[in-house]
Amino acid sequence: MVIRPIFDTSTVIKYRSRLKPYFRVAYFPSLVFFELVSTSINQDELKLYSDWHRYFKKDNRILSPTENDIWETAKAIRRLYINKIAPQTKLLTLRTDALIARLSVKQKDSFIVTDDIDDFLIIKREMKDLRVISADEFFA
């Protein structure tokens, strides 16, 4: 049963005021923390992410890619490129999303909530078991 949302970075930013009720069941990818923290320029914002990090870590709900995940995801992106599934410029921007997608595929009870549904539908061509819903539909 898929019950655990994984929010990608753009969804975390755009829907930040509506996320909290879902934190009790969600997984949080370390990659999203990476993007959020590395671009946070404000102490309050950093404190927020630190609190989130502590909360999810304590519950063992932070997902991180293994060496094998990175290897397999790289091959998936390569196949998208070789098969000309999307323009090269688009594929360049898919790398982190593809790793997040891989984490979700491995975590059988999870699904991705994203504001960039088109990007994840491209990735889904190489990760058939990926479950993804647009943020618009999820938060409707």
Place this chain on the structure above:
Amino acid sequence: MSKKNGNKPEEKIPTGKELLKMFPTPKKLTPAEKRLKESFEKAMDALDRRIKEHGYPPDFRH
């Protein structure tokens, strides 16, 4: 017995509303959840200010 084809039907993905019905927010928060709520609200204001200052959406991904 006929062999079933390998395509599994896709599992239904719940919307946010459906998820909250399955897992309603408890009325009494744990200390950790309370701390999270407070810092969430404070930081949300900071983030709003930042987005106002730097534009939306910030380029987080490339």
